[in-house]
Amino acid sequence: MASSEKELAALKEGKGLITCYDTSRDNMPYSLLETTLNTRDLGGYRIDGTDRLTKYGRVIRSDVANYPSEKDIKFLKDNGITTIIDMRNSEEKERKPHGLANLEGFDYHDIPIEEGSGIPESVEAVPDSYYKIAHSENLAKVFKTIASAKTNVMFNCSAGKDRSGVTSALLLWLCGVRKSDIVYDYMRTKLNNEERFKMIHENFPDIDMNIVIPNENNMYRFFELIEESHGTVQALFEAIGIDAELQAKIVAKMCK
Template identity: 30%
Template sequence: MHRFALPFAALFLLPACQEAAAPAAQEEALSPVAANEIALADERRVLDLEGGVNFRDLGGYMTGDGRVTKWETVYRSGSPADLTEADFEELKRRGIRTVCDFRTNEERQSEPNRFAAANSEIEYWTRDYAMDAGDLMSALGGDDAGPEKSRAAMIGFYRELPGQHVESYRQMFRYLAEGRTPLAFNCSAGKDRAGMGAALLLTLLGVPRETVVADYALSDDIVDYRAELEESAAANPSYAALAQLPWETVEPLVASDPAYIESAFAALEERYGSVDDFIEQELGVTGQMKAKIVAHLTTAS
């Protein structure tokens, strides 16, 4: 079980020692951002799976209007390839009925989703596509290669990420509007394509931007991506090549830097006016669909 130290905001939930301080403490505890700082550290956040990668529950977050996202309703994760039989049983217990796999054809072929394949009752959605990571890979070479160049490349990559995966996010929102939950969506590392999907969903639900960014950045606290890279190098030529490079140069590519998701939001706001407008115009989420998603995925606090 992954566990985190409670953030400073948790102190606001402690009984006030002085009567005069009580109203301020109660007000702080009820604010969505403060409540969500505590929710981020909830032990239910990260699933205790033997072979799960960054497998997380999106429940427990307070929205701007005081509703709370439901637990055991929507999950985000990385590759499901190493899930064990015990993990299968836990996911069955949670009743997952829909899986959106955002990975490429090649990724799914090399690391199949055995959980979805073994459960015929699960709606397993994928799409046929290949991903070009040429710009990111080119950032790793040249005389100026280093962490600054790699980080700049990732910021640029994120500016295009939502538009590159419109079809995936559109389908996820369709399923959610239809109430096909519990639903899990994944990519390979569970931080980029899945991280963007989670950010879009939480934004639609009205979760404060600070929390959306914090949920995105949580991957760095959950996964040791350096160890994952080294363990995968023997079987994956791309990982093997990365493992030979200085870690300082590679690290920005596997990080969940808040600047990355912020750059995606900034690009959407420049092009569409707001993230919500992108969701409506490009992902096809109508006002009626949004109301259904909010009803399916949140509850009164």
Template identity: 30%
Template sequence: MNTLVNFRDLGGYKTPSGVVKKGKFFRSGELVSLSEKAKDALVNTYQIRYIFDFRQLDEVEKRPDDILPNSKHIHLDIMKNFEHSTSLKSFKENDIDPDSMMIEVYKSIIRSKTSQQAYKEFLETIIEDDSAILFHCFAGKDRTGIGAAFILKLLGVSDEDIYTDYLLTNQMRKEANEVYLNVYRQKGASEEKIKAMETMLYVKSEYLASAIAVIENEYGGFDNYIENEIGLSTACVEKMKERFII
């Protein structure tokens, strides 16, 4: 799977009532120019039946996902019409502090009605059909990271393990990130600029913490947020636990 960056299974984490099933929830970066071996693994080894693409429309148009047989592709633009963007292009054009920008992006995702509706459709689909799913954005770290955190939190995984999964991105994107940064070094980018770009390519616990703080402080906690803003009933959450915890 070396042509698919940041790919991993969310299964195996402990919950109060068991363990999250393996082979059901997969996260990754974009599915672009995959090797035939990688495609075969996704279809036949992992038996992916749903692919959720969280990227913005212009990202999808410029770099469309590869088509996988026997898989349904669903585009859910988590950041539709956003003022902020996680893209390196946006960062380079606006020349702003990358940490501050990422924190604002995370907060905006939590508050956005468009984002909430997209995550609702995502969660409702996986609750109603227990087929294996793969969800991704460009790098599989921010929009995807929040989606993964929602799944794990709904299933009762500890905050410690949710952060562990979230921060795995820094290990799993390291090689791809270094290739990207070296291209800009060769183009003559300053080390200051490289350092700022590096920040954009990795994740920090503070980013996810900023999203969680908005949920706690502005929406009365995760359960209230899921029921009142995302729109998932308690019955849906219980059904999800019954299906995906063993």
């Protein structure tokens, strides 16, 4: 059974799936939606030191769904994934409107994050750009929306790589998922977005693709920057206005 089929089966049945984090052929690129490249579930990651996993179907990360198919819409509704958080800026949204923004049955939230919407000036600047995303005023609004959502949530930026990658990393870290497993989740974008990266290189040959393509060192350095300035991920959440009560709601949303 292909990786995507296993994930979908686990989602339907409420079972755990990921027990080994590797990049074997059984973990080939997949997207939960047929019209996107990088829609993935944050469920199935082990909470360090326990036998519990983050729950499937609760919080989904994605690139933007500009033209969702009827099958995509049905999948999202059938699984109660109807709170949609769009983190793209106004220019990105004007250029390519979100396909779920005005659809009946979806609760669409326009929460733009300017940080991370452009390409950093160098490879070394990527972790700093992630740090800026983590401290964005509107990222706190994203977390508050997730905490208060009455349905399951899908959040997106444009490619599901940087803004979505930082958001995913912080959510998983807050839940107690190991850093190596968070990096594994981050690096899956490298496989999923291979087609997108090729197009960027063809259209913008002067761009250093080492800046654009995910590198595990970027995420590890991001962790270091957070710990150097805040000590713990919980302290970061506190610093951006997500208190212990809201943190507990987020963890409950993803883990209970």
